[in-house]
Amino acid sequence: xxxxxxxxxxxxxxxxxxxxxxxxxxxxxxxxxxxxxxxxxxxxxxxxxxxxxxxxxxxxxxxxxxxxxxxxxxxxxxxxxxxxxxxxxxxxxxxxxxxxxxxxxxxxxxxxxxxxxxxxxxxxxxxxxxxxxxxxxxxxxxxxxxxxxxxxxxxxxxxxxxxxxxxxxxxxxxxxxxxxxxxxxxxxxxxxxxxxxxxxxxxxxxxxxxxxxxxxxxxxxxxxxxxxxxxxxxxxxxxxxxxxxxxxxxxxxxxxxxxxxxxxxxxxxxxxxxxxxxxxxxxxxxxxxxxxxxxxxxxxxxxxxxxxxxxxxxxxxxxxxxxxxxxxxxxxxxxxxxxxxxxxxxxxxxxxxxxxxxxxxxxxxxxxxxxxxxxxxxxxxxxxxxxxxxxxxxxxxxxxxxxxxxxxxxxxxxxxxxxxxxxxxxxxxxxxxxxxxxxxxxxxxxxxxxxxxxxxxxxxxxxxxxxxxxxxxxxxxxxxxxxxxxxxxxxxxxxxxxxxxxxxxxxxxxxxxxxxxxxxxxxxxxxxxxxxxxxxxxxxxxxxxxxxxxxxxxxxxxxxxxxxxxxxxxxxxxxxxxxxxxxxxxxxxxxxxxxxxxxxxxxxxxxxx
Numbered sequence: 001x002x003x004x005x006x007x008x009x010x011x012x013x014x015x016x017x018x019x020x021x022x023x024x025x026x027x028x029x030x031x032x033x034x035x036x037x038x039x040x041x042x043x044x045x046x047x048x049x050x051x052x053x054x055x056x057x058x059x060x061x062x063x064x065x066x067x068x069x070x071x072x073x074x075x076x077x078x079x080x081x082x083x084x085x086x087x088x089x090x091x092x093x094x095x096x097x098x099x100x101x102x103x104x105x106x107x108x109x110x111x112x113x114x115x116x117x118x119x120x121x122x123x124x125x126x127x128x129x130x131x132x133x134x135x136x137x138x139x140x141x142x143x144x145x146x147x148x149x150x151x152x153x154x155x156x157x158x159x160x161x162x163x164x165x166x167x168x169x170x171x172x173x174x175x176x177x178x179x180x181x182x183x184x185x186x187x188x189x190x191x192x193x194x195x196x197x198x199x200x201x202x203x204x205x206x207x208x209x210x211x212x213x214x215x216x217x218x219x220x221x222x223x224x225x226x227x228x229x230x231x232x233x234x235x236x237x238x239x240x241x242x243x244x245x246x247x248x249x250x251x252x253x254x255x256x257x258x259x260x261x262x263x264x265x266x267x268x269x270x271x272x273x274x275x276x277x278x279x280x281x282x283x284x285x286x287x288x289x290x291x292x293x294x295x296x297x298x299x300x301x302x303x304x305x306x307x308x309x310x311x312x313x314x315x316x317x318x319x320x321x322x323x324x325x326x327x328x329x330x331x332x333x334x335x336x337x338x339x340x341x342x343x344x345x346x347x348x349x350x351x352x353x354x355x356x357x358x359x360x361x362x363x364x365x366x367x368x369x370x371x372x373x374x375x376x377x378x379x380x381x382x383x384x385x386x387x388x389x390x391x392x393x394x395x396x397x398x399x400x401x402x403x404x405x406x407x408x409x410x411x412x413x414x415x416x417x418x419x420x421x422x423x424x425x426x427x428x429x430x431x432x433x434x435x436x437x438x439x440x441x442x443x444x445x446x447x448x449x450x451x452x453x454x455x456x457x458x459x460x461x462x463x464x465x466x467x468x469x470x471x472x473x474x475x476x477x478x479x480x481x482x483x484x485x486x487x488x489x490x491x492x493x494x495x496x497x498x499x500x501x502x503x504x505x506x507x508x509x510x511x512x513x514x515x516x517x518x519x520x521x522x523x524x525x526x527x528x529x530x531x532x533x534x535x536x537x538x539x540x541x542x543x544x545x546x547x548x549x550x551x552x553x554x555x556x557x558x559x560x561x562x563x564x565x566x567x568x569x570x571x572x573x574x575x576x577x578x579x580x581x582x583x584x585x586x587x588x589x590x591x592x593x594x595x596x597x598x599x600x601x602x603x604x605x606x607x608x609x
Contacts (some may be wrong), residue, residue, distance in 0.1 A: 003190050007065075018069070029073050032047065042160070046085065065215075082122075090134035095161075096126075181218055259445040262407065265410045284371075292341070296341060297325065299351055302401040303352075305485065318416070319349070319425065359372075369387065373415075374386035447565075451564075451565075451583070469507070480518070500529075546561070547564075
């Protein structure tokens with residue numbers, strides 16, 4: 001989840017590093033630092049806080065054309081200047097930046113201290129610098145190979161040495177790292193946006209690979225030191241897509257990008273006659289799909305919420321039972337998997353550590369196949385899964401996920417329809433109607449965005465509240481979970497979602513005069529029961545904001561305020577219903593003066609367990 005940038009070439013390294021790290025701020029961080037080779041020595045500057053603090057501290061330019069930089073999100077040791085990266089050895093000859101966790105660092109640290117090494121930080125990363133010092137034989141490449149035999153865990157490493165100022169080492173194991181290939185210059189980064197300004201030609205390192213970069217060359221090796229021929233990955237992203245485009249924050253920009261993202265994710269996946277789903281990227285045969293007798297959906301956070309909707313869609317259309325599992329719990333829960341179990345993993349980044357580990361565990365246990373739903377083409381999950389459905393959401397910069405969620409829903413609906421049609425289930429008869437409704441969603445999402453002024457007014461009026469509740473039944477409850485998560489993660493208002501039928505089993509004790517309750521009522525077969533649940537919270541003094549279909553003349557008689565969405569199939573309501581909840585979270589955060597795109601204690605890509 002931290003950011004790494006490295007450079008060797010002809011430009012001032014400091015400028016490249018600072019600019020590259022600024023492109024990775026969306027990943028979340030609490031400190032930053034750079035190291036630049038300058039006039040025969042390694043100059044290290046680092047500071048707790050934002051990049052702006054680091055730039056002020058540097059106060060000028062550090063000459064030099066080789067360097068590494070890092071933005072840290074604390075795992076081992078509190079946020080502090082000492083714990084910030086880069087880290088050095090005792091002599092300052094070797095400098096390291098690191099994403100991930102060195103699992104055996106305590107043992108290594110004790111061994112190194114016994115040999116006379118002095119540590120300056122509480123981090124696991126510092127042991128790497130001292131180990132290099134201990135192992136160095138005059139060749140940084142050979143030393144790194146021996147280093148890798150001693151460290152355990154997940155890591156992306158950038159390493160430079162005072163004695164070898166013409167060399168930058170990059171290492172990847174279970175933490176993303178890319179190489180940017182330039183002319184007379186080369187780059188490393190934990191994510192592609194950091195280097196897009198300079199090059200679109202990249203190597204995406206796989207697990208167990210390392211690279212040696214000089215100004216004019218990049219060589220890739222396995223951990224045994226054997227050279228590897230890598231294919232160049234040409235990045236086609238538009239750099240403008242990573243800018244705010246006139247919006248105040250990335251989050252509101254990305255909320256407004258959802259109609260396009262939905263349309264893009266649907267594009268070319270519905271047959272011309274509108275009767276069938278076309279998923280050429282899925283190689284599962286009809287016979288293999290008919291053999292599947294259970295599905296496990298594995299994900300974290302927002303992606304897990306999407307999976308809950310996916311479960312309902314798949315079960316409704318195919319009657320195949322689906323379990324939705326939290327990835328961080330999955331591999332420790334002794335999952336029951338057979339060769340007839342399909343595993344679906346969902347991850348915006350395709351690098352989520354818990355989801356990746358759960359996927360590997362499912363494969364080890366012998367599942368039939370793994371299908372990944374992700375937004376990043378070259379990601380680890382995309383490469384290791386058997387089949388991949390890419391969500392064409394484009395870059396999502398804000399930590400709070402919005403368009404990634406809505407496009408994950410689209411991918412799950414498409415797969416549910418595809419699975420039904422290929423298995424020739426009774427539910428497959430509904431597919432043409434569903435596909436027709438899916439094609440209308442982009443235009444309907446545009447209309448939902450027009451509710452923003454009313455939602456902003458509500459958010460401002462209730463921004464001083466410290467509690468809020470979301471209630472719903474069926475798919476509305478699934479969407480309530482996502483609405484509550486959005487509100488709590490960026491506004492810091494304590495928000496909880498409850499299945500409305502459970503109110504009498506404890507939750508009503510929390511309903512007091514004036515507390516805001518957001519009630520979703522889009523599931524027609526549960527509408528009357530939902531109205532009864534709303535009456536329950538109104539009777540306890542709650543202020544109820546309802547989310548209902550356009551044309552609903554009844555709900556306004558029961559609640560204090562109504563936000564409406566265009567009518568679609570109740571089956572597809574989550575795609576539209578989530579947008580007002582995203583807007584509510586956004587405007588509440590703004591009203592409370594929070595840093596919307598970088599909520600406290602959170603990061604965009606969670607690449608450690």
